[in-house]
Amino acid sequence: xxxxxxxxxxxxxxxxLFGPESTGKTTLSDQLAREYNTVWVPEYAREYLQNxxxxxxxxxxxxxxxxxxxxxxxxxxxxAKKATEVLICDxxxxxxxxxxxxxxxxxxxxxxxxYALNNHYDLYxxxxxxxxxxxxxxxxxxNERERMFNYFKETLEKYNRNxxxxxxxxxxxxxxAVKHIDNLLKNK
Numbered sequence: 001x002x003x004x005x006x007x008x009x010x011x012x013x014x015x016x017l018f019g020p021e022s023t024g025k026t027t028l029s030d031q032l033a034r035e036y037n038t039v040w041v042p043e044y045a046r047e048y049l050q051n052x053x054x055x056x057x058x059x060x061x062x063x064x065x066x067x068x069x070x071x072x073x074x075x076x077x078x079x080a081k082k083a084t085e086v087l088i089c090d091x092x093x094x095x096x097x098x099x100x101x102x103x104x105x106x107x108x109x110x111x112x113x114x115y116a117l118n119n120h121y122d123l124y125x126x127x128x129x130x131x132x133x134x135x136x137x138x139x140x141x142x143n144e145r146e147r148m149f150n151y152f153k154e155t156l157e158k159y160n161r162n163x164x165x166x167x168x169x170x171x172x173x174x175x176x177a178v179k180h181i182d183n184l185l186k187n188k
Contacts (some may be wrong), residue, residue, distance in 0.1 A: 004070050005115035010080040012087045019127035020148035022134050029090040031174050039079045040088035044071035069093050069112050098155050124163035
């Protein structure tokens with residue numbers, strides 16, 4: 001059963017966009033995929049939770065986290081087979097773990113935690129909160145952006161993840177990301 005949460009073997013360089021809501025992760029994922037003529041993995045939680053909201057008028061509950069994690073890994077494993085030399089991930093299970101802990105008093109399902117820590121990525125881009133917050137049906141913490149950013153950063157440090165903080169506008173973030181991805185590809 002748990003295999004559905006693990007990464008399948010792949011030779012592509014895996015990049016994760018990581019950070020609080022409304023910090024430009026999806027926009028940058030799309031830009032980077034275009035830059036490297038590859039595919040990018042959307043955030044499965046957005047589709048799942050938008051459907052839940054539309055159909056039930058309910059927000060995320062702890063019971064939703066494992067189906068979200070399963071959907072995220074299914075997408076990632078499928079798209080890794082279609083990627084060129086880079087796969088851009090608009091989230092990972094570590095981000096799901098952070099949100100679980102932030103919303104549910106420090107709780108994270110042990111299965112989610114296991115795979116959040118075991119799955120491997122070559123580089124994380126931690127998106128800073130210096131872009132305007134844009135609300136939607138799912139975003140709900142406009143006044144907690146700094147606290148959430150710090151929690152994301154502390155998580156990357158705690159688990160010794162390779163990461164770069166991205167700041168500035170779209171062009172600056174893209175240029176910084178491309179520089180770091182190019183270095184990874186050159187040294188691979």
